[in-house]
Amino acid sequence: MEIGLIGLPLVGKTTFFNLLTGAGRPTGVPGETKVHVGSAAVPDRRIDFLATVYRPAKVTYARVDVRDIPGLDPRGGDRAAGVRFLEEVRRTDALCFVVRAFGAAAVPAYFNEVLPFQEFQELHAEILLADILLVERRLEHIKSGKKAAKQAPVEIALLERCLESLSNEQAIGKLVLAPEEAAVFAGYGFLTVKPIIAAVNLDETGLRQGNYPQREMLISYTAERGIPLVEVSAQIEAEIAQLHPGDRTEFLNDLGLEEPGIVRLAQAAYRALGLISFFTVDGDELKAWTVKEGSTARRAAGRVHSDMERGFIRAEVMKYRDLERLGSPAKVREAGLLRVEGKDYIVRDGDVIHFRFKV
Numbered sequence: 001m002e003i004g005l006i007g008l009p010l011v012g013k014t015t016f017f018n019l020l021t022g023a024g025r026p027t028g029v030p031g032e033t034k035v036h037v038g039s040a041a042v043p044d045r046r047i048d049f050l051a052t053v054y055r056p057a058k059v060t061y062a063r064v065d066v067r068d069i070p071g072l073d074p075r076g077g078d079r080a081a082g083v084r085f086l087e088e089v090r091r092t093d094a095l096c097f098v099v100r101a102f103g104a105a106a107v108p109a110y111f112n113e114v115l116p117f118q119e120f121q122e123l124h125a126e127i128l129l130a131d132i133l134l135v136e137r138r139l140e141h142i143k144s145g146k147k148a149a150k151q152a153p154v155e156i157a158l159l160e161r162c163l164e165s166l167s168n169e170q171a172i173g174k175l176v177l178a179p180e181e182a183a184v185f186a187g188y189g190f191l192t193v194k195p196i197i198a199a200v201n202l203d204e205t206g207l208r209q210g211n212y213p214q215r216e217m218l219i220s221y222t223a224e225r226g227i228p229l230v231e232v233s234a235q236i237e238a239e240i241a242q243l244h245p246g247d248r249t250e251f252l253n254d255l256g257l258e259e260p261g262i263v264r265l266a267q268a269a270y271r272a273l274g275l276i277s278f279f280t281v282d283g284d285e286l287k288a289w290t291v292k293e294g295s296t297a298r299r300a301a302g303r304v305h306s307d308m309e310r311g312f313i314r315a316e317v318m319k320y321r322d323l324e325r326l327g328s329p330a331k332v333r334e335a336g337l338l339r340v341e342g343k344d345y346i347v348r349d350g351d352v353i354h355f356r357f358k359v
């Protein structure tokens with residue numbers, strides 16, 4: 001599962017990539033063409049709490065893969081770069097649009113001023129346009145008679161619905177499809193089917209004032225489309241990362257923040273991918289595991305070890321909330337809240353699971 005960072009040049013993509021992955025790639029590179037890949041830990045307060053309960057020797061957070069994709073320059077006129085950009089976008093599972101809301105005169109702004117909403121629209125238009133072209137090519141292909149005539153009417157109607165959605169700047173992931181349409185649809189590989197999150201890169205003033213140019217428009221456009229928006233300052237995050245962990249809370253409090261923005265960004269990316277975490281405590285390790293929402297206990301066991309999936313007997317499940325409320329596994333058990341579940345149990349976000357299996 002991978003999330004792609006995309007945005008206009010010099011908006012802070014690589015800075016965020018470095019913060020998320022700890023990679024230390026060069027930033028501020030004009031005309032950057034290098035793609036960076038890495039993986040980011042997804043911090044989770046629940047794990048921190050569980051660590052105080054179980055006192056494991058080792059704590060492992062969930063991770064999400066990140067791809068830093070340069071090369072989007074709508075006015076640059078470099079077609080080959082545009083094609084490469086879309087190829088990179090195509091291989092990701094979700095997209096994080098990074099837009100610039102920081103002032104810094106030293107970094108040239110794409111539109112000569114700070115216009116994060118306009119940037120967002122440019123990005124969205126690029127993705128919508130790629131899908132529109134895909135639909136049009138497909139329609140041409142069918143109408144030219146190269147396609148078996150029997151399915152053609154179904155497909156034409158479907159494509160026309162897609163086109164209408166796209167023309168209204170609506171992603172097509174939310175179209176309701178009949179079963180015979182769903183299979184055809186899945187085969188297209190549309191880009192606007194991918195979940196999107198918006199990351200607004202603010203400066204300290206913006207962060208403190210809770211405001212920046214075009215904020216209202218950006219918020220209403222994304223809210224209307226169900227796109228989560230994370231406001232975060234790359235520069236401040238970089239300063240936080242330099243601090244001794246003990247000094248971070250005070251620094252954050254001073255800014256009126258509860259936790260680093262990069263944490264919210266990682267978590268939003270994780271949710272956008274439709275992922276949930278469950279936890280295991282085994283031997284000395286407390287670990288967060290990642291599964292798709294809706295996964296069964298048996299499938300989840302397979303994440304931990306293939307033997308556990310094959311020899312699955314049962315899952316002993318405690319809810320994180322019960323542990324937090326009651327304070328210890330013993331108390332959860334006493335309260336009768338340790339559930340024994342079978343292989344088809346649907347794992348919930350925050351389940352603390354002990355798998356029983358035979359080898």
Ligand SMILES: Nc1nc2c(ncn2[C@@H]2O[C@H](COP(=O)(O)OP(=O)(O)O)[C@@H](O)[C@H]2O)c(=O)[nH]1
Binds near residue numbers: 012107203
């Ligand atoms: N002042 C300020 N500069 C930033 C911020 N984020 C990024 N920059 C600078 O903007 C330039 C471009 O950043 P970079 O991450 O390379 O952008 P990319 O081209 O989108 O990958 C670099 O010189 C960064 O140091 C920020 O929040 N505030």
Ligand SMILES: [Mg+2]
Binds near residue numbers: 015027028029032
């Ligand atoms: Mg970059």
